[in-house]
Amino acid sequence: MIAIYICAGIAVYAAIRIIAEHNTMRKLPFLNVVSFAVTGIIALLMPHPITIAAAAAYFVGSTLESNAIASTWSGGIKKDG
Amino acid sequence: MDEFIMIACSGLVLIGMTAAILHRDPFDKLISLSILIAGIFPFIVDRGYLDVAAATALIAPLSTIFILMVCRRETA
Amino acid sequence: MLDEPLRILIAAIICWLNFMTIDLIFRLPHSGGVSGATAIAQEVEKGGGKLNGGFMMGNIVSSPDASAGTLLASCGVYCAGLPGGLFAALLVYIGNRICYDPGYAGTTGCITATFIVYGATQIGFVASDFIAGMVIAILTIQGISYVHASRLVARLWKVRCRFIPEDKP
Numbered sequence: 348m349i350a351i352y353i354c355a356g357i358a359v360y361a362a363i364r365i366i367a368e369h370n371t372m373r374k375l376p377f378l379n380v381v382s383f384a385v386t387g388i389i390a391l392l393m394p395h396p397i398t399i400a401a402a403a404a405y406f407v408g409s410t411l412e413s414n415a416i417a418s419t420w421s422g423g424i425k426k427d428g
Numbered sequence: 429m430d431e432f433i434m435i436a437c438s439g440l441v442l443i444g445m446t447a448a449i450l451h452r453d454p455f456d457k458l459i460s461l462s463i464l465i466a467g468i469f470p471f472i473v474d475r476g477y478l479d480v481a482a483a484t485a486l487i488a489p490l491s492t493i494f495i496l497m498v499c500r501r502e503t504a
Numbered sequence: 505m506l507d508e509p510l511r512i513l514i515a516a517i518i519c520w521l522n523f524m525t526i527d528l529i530f531r532l533p534h535s536g537g538v539s540g541a542t543a544i545a546q547e548v549e550k551g552g553g554k555l556n557g558g559f560m561m562g563n564i565v566s567s568p569d570a571s572a573g574t575l576l577a578s579c580g581v582y583c584a585g586l587p588g589g590l591f592a593a594l595l596v597y598i599g600n601r602i603c604y605d606p607g608y609a610g611t612t613g614c615i616t617a618t619f620i621v622y623g624a625t626q627i628g629f630v631a632s633d634f635i636a637g638m639v640i641a642i643l644t645i646q647g648i649s650y651v652h653a654s655r656l657v658a659r660l661w662k663v664r665c666r667f668i669p670e671d672k673p
Contacts, residue, residue, distance in 0.1 A: 349508050350636035355436035357639050361647050362443045362463050371455045372547035376646035378459055379565045381440070383575060383642045385466045387635045388437075389473045389481070390579035392429060399580045399592055401478045405469060405485040406572060407599035412462055412489040414566040414603055417540025419496045420455055 351391045358384035371420060375413050382409035429474045440467030454499045458492055511629055515637030518624070519574050520644065522617055524660065526570040530609035533560040533661040537605055540566045548650050556661045557654025561646060567605040568596055570613025571645075575638045577617035582631035589618030 361380040368374050382405070389402045444464030451457050465488050472481045506514075527533075533556040536542035541562030548558030564571055573596050580588035593614040600607030621634050645653050 350512065350632040352432060353512065353636045354639050355433050357643055357647070358466070359436050359439050359443075361643075362440055364647065365459065365463065366443065366447050370547060370551070371453060371459070372544050373551065373650060374456070374459050375544060375565045376561050376650065378462060380639075380643055380647040381463060381466050383571075384639050385440075385469055386575060386579070387639050388433065388470050390582060390635060391632055392433075392470060392474050393476065393478070394583050395478065396584045396588065397478045398473070398583050399576070399588055400595065401473065401481045401485065402579050403576055403592060403595035403599065404482040406576065407568060407595075407602060408485040408489040409462065409466070410566065410568055410572070410599065411603055412458075412492045414538060414540055415489070415493050415496055416455060416458055417543055417562070417566055418538060419500050421539045421543035422500065 351388060354384045354387040354391065358388070372417065375417060378409075378413060382406060429470070433470065437467050437470045440464070443467075454495075458495065458499075462488075462492070506628070508633070511633045512636045512640070515624070515629065515633040516640040517637075518620065519578075519617070519634060519638045520641040522620060523570040523574050523613055523638075523641070526609055526613040526616065527560060527564075528660060528664045530570070530612070532563045532569060532609060533557065533657055535559060537563050538566050538603075548654050551650065553651045553654030554658035557657035558650075560657045560661075561650065561654060564642075564646065567603040567610075568599045569609045570617075571638070571642055572596060572599075573610045573612075573614030574617040575635065575642075577614045578621050578631055578634035578638055581618060581621045581625065582635060586618065586622050589622065590615070593618065 358381050361377045365374050365377045386402050386406045441464055444460050447460035448457050536545055536559050544562035545555055545558030549555045576592040576596055577589045580592035593611055596610045596614045597607050600610050621631055625631055
């Protein structure tokens, strides 16, 4: 039962670190920590076989979102310079 | 789901909402929105709607990608 | 039978060693896989970190690698036993293909982590310990200080290059 408390605490900690960080690209590792922690919470809340598919879909979706944000940001900078 | 998890996930939603209001840069706004969406998921899964959770998890990044097309057109 | 906090700590160390070993073997700190990973690495270097550590952090952010494989394998074993872990390996492979990545590191890490977690459940551990342990392990790399974490990864990458000298950074 301590495991889910650890996941929730780490998620809130990483979200506060995202606000405290001002560089856009350096926010993305903390966002990755949030998505790891939320995937752990999802799996620990409902022990059911379909939960694996839901957790994997959430994790892959979050990763794809970070990937798209980072790629668009670097492309925009290159076009400016 | 007990009170501590509920408070933590509500905290994620509120932190994401506040950050999305306060930031000016569009990329910072999108990162804050993804914190907000991360906070919603444990509430959906706790009721047992696993199919809704999987569908939302795949729709949310697609909407982000469509918003990013607009952002790129403005910066370029 | 140990207490739960001690088990979580041991599980965190096992997960850290697993995903770091596989990421170093599959050359994640060598270069950025996509342009977003390269951008993150350049920003980390601008903030005082090392470039090779930044490449590894960027690759972990922008595609599911061995750390994601370890987490999803623990979730799979927690929800459905040994077949759940192997099903999670298939999902990690599909996720890697979506994110324009070859997907060898994630799939290999997921399969090895499945057998590690399943073996550990036979000797007194619970699979939920490994989920919390993996979240703690990713916190030490990505979440505490990017300067110190990237220096640590760069030092480990130098050690790895000394053992396998044919592919230098």
